[in-house]
Amino acid sequence: MIHFEPSILLLPVTVRCGDGDTFKARHVIFTGSLGVLKARPSFFDPPLSTKKRQAIEKAGFGSTCKIFLQFERPFWEELEPPTDGFQTLWLNRQTESAVVEDSNVPWYRSALGLDAIRTHKNTLVLWLAGPRAAEVDGLSDEQIKQDVVELLRKFAVSSSIPKPVRVMRERWSSNPYIRGTYSYHSMESTISGLLIEDLAEPVWIFEDSKSGSVPALLFAGETTHPIDFLTIHGAIQSGWREAVGLKELAVHCEQHSGCLHSRCRAKTPVQHSMKRATSAG
Template identity: 40%
Template sequence: MGVRGPTVVVIGAGIAGIGAAEKLYQNGFRHIRILEATGRSGGRIRTQSFAKGLVEIGAQWIHGPSPENLVFQLSAQYNLLGPDALLEENQKMDVGGHPPAIPVIYTSSGKNISMPLVMNLTSLYFEWLEKARNFTKDTCSPDASVGSFLRQEILRSSKEWDKDTCELNLAVLRSFLNIECCVSGTHTMDHVALCPYGEYTMFLGLDCTFPTGFESLVNRIKANLPNDTVILNKAVEKIYWDGSFQGRDSRAYPVQVQCEDGETFVADHVIVTVPLGFLKKHADNFLSPPLPLSKKQAIKNLGFGTMNKILLEFEKPFWEPNSSYIQLVWEGGSPLTEPKKDLKKNWMKKLSGFVVLEPPAQLGHILCGFIAGEESEYMESLSDEEVLFTMTSLLRQFTGNPELPPPISILRSKWHSQPYTGGSYSYVAVGSSGSDIDSLAEPLPKDKDTAKPSQVLFAGEATERNFYSTTHGALMSGQREAQRLIDRYPELGTAVSKAKL
């Protein structure tokens, strides 16, 4: 093939797809196209104007912003972060995947909960989570869930609590589990597998945000590519591989990508970076020949849930200055019993709480609520007016102030309804394991199977065994698959090095 280099088509212009294309381009690949189904790049990174400034509809934080984190490295290199994120002590902080901020807690009867009680429960709860992460395959049953494990621990501890304390403690712990469902992107922690839970790796560092929006990173990476690399509104219907397709240059290519609008693209390699939620719906007919059984099974086994945000703008804050998180505790709630399922009446009870967005001078007075699971999916079916009315009633109830002014505007995410996404991010579900993630990441055909290996490669957060559900996992996966191709064409790297001399 000489130094012309192969033709690569990337499906999906999220950070995995953009990251893969950019790495290939830097290493001498010149025939790259990214096909994006929607009208924008960024995927589940989505920054939008709201109130006085920019808010995140998708990814919110860099989780573990420290030197090992690829997203942090690039963001620092491109000067996209605020001064606090770059402080060495912030990069060395170990927050165990949860923000260290002390929450302001409101209860459903407008009562206050004493801080010592909350602190005591928080440290107990984090101990249990740490314990859950320390299981190995030898010490845990394959059908065990994080939820069932936490319930056992709660039950054991609750025997030592007196009746009044016990009720309140259980209600607070129910609220913690609602937060955990948002962290894992699941309906219930009973769906999250216990054995592989500890494989998820957390970097050190105090989570941070982008002053100019998370999309600024995607745009900055994309700026390194030629302008015509990304083709928007170009949804892919099917990938034909292991074939022989005539290109315009009269060369035969092993892969052909067919788009919904009828246009086709030929390629030597295709990198698929679509969300697991999309694969769950379309795995059976997205490729021809079809996906091998091991891959289909992995797609079926792994979890992919919904976590949505409800952003509320207020004319004036009703919360105390310096509050960073408002947690909601429904009295009478308990992690030991499953409430009756009545989404219409109770969907808002799954709302874990609100993050106070900073800084108000630039953004306005905004609370960002987080809600996961079926309740979150039900919320998407409601109108803005219905959600706004429910949020106003909820906040009046919890603050004990029936005159609390309603929010002046609302914005929310609807990740479950997005046809090319179908949810928020992946988790390792009961009945699956880290080896399913590895199966999902395996290229087709496998390197040893053919003279034309790696025709279809797979990237995206759900293909990173230790960093699934994160933007850094997504970026790493894109770069991982790019590297797989770079290693196959060493002559391109040599040509780039010579050109630089």
């Protein structure tokens, strides 16, 4: 839990960890995923503003799963003709939404395809996105092997496709510290007039006699980057943005003791440093 007590000017933020450790700070940069923010609204005390909570609730956060499948040999090179992957297209009248929503339909109907990994000669990677990706987190490796063989035999039109000898994957959706993979700007956010900048906006502003109005809680992570959300470099740049913003805020405070930060709050720590990260990208 992150607790804010504005009356304690020196270190107004307290972070209480699950193992019992407690840390006090003047500023905290929260970099948890949007999935964690959605699942743990009670993580913040006092609660976040209504607009902030709406921005979190309405923003999109989905699951993408990559499953690496190692075989004894690259059988796809032995097919006629040889191939370096399989793209799955199901020719029937069942809509994609029906495939996603019907639990009786095998999960691999939502697979986007399988591609050979050039640097690992005996390995295919299976791509899966959407609600069924989270479902796969709960399957055993043996079940995935059996299902993949069925999928490959159907699209390779061959009954001799071997079973994978090894399955390698991350369970991002079931990881309590991640709860998914990528964020996206949803239709709900658009209808409500909510922007990515609303997710990045700092909260818990407190008044300091020397520094004026300063933010105690700031937000970083891929979901807060206005252009490069979904990406690792977007996540990295957002962290730089907030760190640089705090540094510039501190420097400005030292140079303009007692100001109310009309300049600072207009440009730092979010807007000015976000512009920096955007131009750098």
